[in-house]
Amino acid sequence: MLLRRVLILASVSLAVQAASDSPVSETTMPQCAVLCQKEALGNNVTECAVTNTSCLCNDAAFQGNVTACVSTTCNGREQMIAKRLSDRQCGIAPHKGRPENDPGTIVPLILSTLLVANRFICKLMGLGGTWGADDVTIGIAYILAVSIFGTNISMIRYGFGQNMWDISPLDHITIMLKYFYAFTLQYKTQISLAKISVCLFLLRIFQSNVFRYTTYTVIGLNAAIAVTWVLTDSLHCIPVHLAWDQWETLEPGQCVNFIDVTFANAFVNIGVDTVMVLMPVYEVLHLNLSSRKKLSVSVMFAMGLLLTIVAIIRVVVFWFNRWNTNPSVQLQPIVYWSVVETHIAVICACLPTLRAMLVHLFPKLFPNAGDNSTANKNTPSGRPTFASSSQALNRSQINKTVSYTVDYQDDSKKRPQRHSFVQLVEIDPREP
Structure with a gap:
């Protein structure tokens, strides 16, 4: 057991030394993360051998311990690098999101x-x-x-x-x-x-x-x-x-x-x-x-x-x-x-x-598109009433525009209301 711990500490120490000697980059495991792994291995958090990457990757206790340590000892950039390199070591494929041309x-x-x-x-x-x-x-x-x-x-x-x-x-x-x-x-x-x-x-x-x-x-x-x-x-x-x-x-x-x-x-x-x-x-x-x-x-x-x-x-x-x-x-x-x-x-x-x-474009598909509905006056109950009119055209006439409007007029106040014509539909002009 003692020999195992010595080997673990020795191998991790070499990794720490390598990390410290290398410039900080996105391809090198941050030293803070290496120290967290060293601590987890030294504390016997896992029964996996230090060289058994597959076992360490699947050991939830070990991974949780290292993650908690990294989140408290590494800065944001170091945490990202450590997570990325750890995923690559464990064979976890990168996530692919939606494409640009979706x-x-x-x-x-x-x-x-x-x-x-x-x-x-x-x-x-x-x-x-x-x-x-x-x-x-x-x-x-x-x-x-x-x-x-x-x-x-x-x-x-x-x-x-x-x-x-x-x-x-x-x-x-x-x-x-x-x-x-x-x-x-x-x-x-x-x-x-x-x-x-x-x-x-x-x-x-x-x-x-x-x-x-x-x-x-x-x-x-x-x-x-x-x-x-x-x-x-x-x-x-x-x-x-x-x-x-x-x-x-x-x-x-x-x-x-x-x-x-x-x-x-x-x-x-x-x-x-x-x-x-x-x-x-x-x-x-x-x-x-x-x-x-x-x-x-x-x-x-x-x-x-x-x-x-x-x-x-x-x-x-x-x-x-x-x-x-x-x-x-x-x-x-x-x-x-x-x-x-x-x-x-x-x-x-x-x-x-x-x-x-x-x-x-297709007036025949909307045969009743020319119906108009307008408000004439208020009833004694105060609710507007509407008069519906549909103007029949013979073929010698030109129907320029047909609009839907709803014009409410308040007779009790005796003031004119602006009549808004908003064309929702129009039938094609027809030549005689």
Whole structure:
């Protein structure tokens, strides 16, 4: 037994001497880690022979003892190097994350690009009403979505999706975390802008006071959410630079719990998404339209549930991949779904103009697209009533535009309301 301990100490001493004589590099086991192995072997933590690498790798007690020692005696960079070299010695393959050219993020990018282009083309052709603040905000939201897509690619190039200790050179970890810092700020801003764009669009259609007050409240809520979470994420570490170099620095500071902040933001967004879907659907269901048209328009607005579904998936994925000591792997699933969510938000905001273009190109598929519904006056009970009109055209007439508008007028206050014409559909002009 004594001879065994002497041999162990002698072999480890040689390893320590070799480590101390070599310059610090990512290919040499740090001296602090070697000393931890020496201590574990000298304390008879394992029954494995010092030369039996396979046995030592599978000995949970030995590995746990060494890991605990390394975490307290080595700095962040040394811990990463020790873990990487230990994995290589034990034959543990590096983790491979999602690729840069991931179809799961490229397809939503292509779809959002096509729908934004379609939206602006519709505006130029006069199919989707006049230009408004909703077009400006969705344009900015789309630019941010593209930037978020690019930021994700940059993160992957610098090791995002790999084990943190497998990222080489280790300086790439800091660069990757800087990109992640920018990613979170862009994400919080983009999601709120896309939702504000939808609200501004709805304000151009529905004119009831209750609906407008509710919509303005939701706009204010989305703006407050954006400001609050951007400030929270930008200052979640004090000093700020700890957000990207805390892994290797011993500088004192504080960081808020990323898990709690992310869950809080996700649940708030899901609640707002649900309200935004129910608002227009409720209004449409109370219009004096045919059941078929109610269903058609309601389904279009209800497509916003896709955003809610993606947000829920994002929460579930994050729950099962909560941040631990390997955030570059654990955070990639939620980043993936965040990229998808930003483009789904843009797609949902552009669906009405997609319908307008489809009606323009394929009028026979939408035979009742010319029905209009407008509010005439309030009933004694205070609920608006709607008159539905469908104008029949003979072949010698030209139907230039057909719009859906909902114009509420409050007779009791005797003040004019602005009549917003928002073109959701247009039928092709027909020559006599």
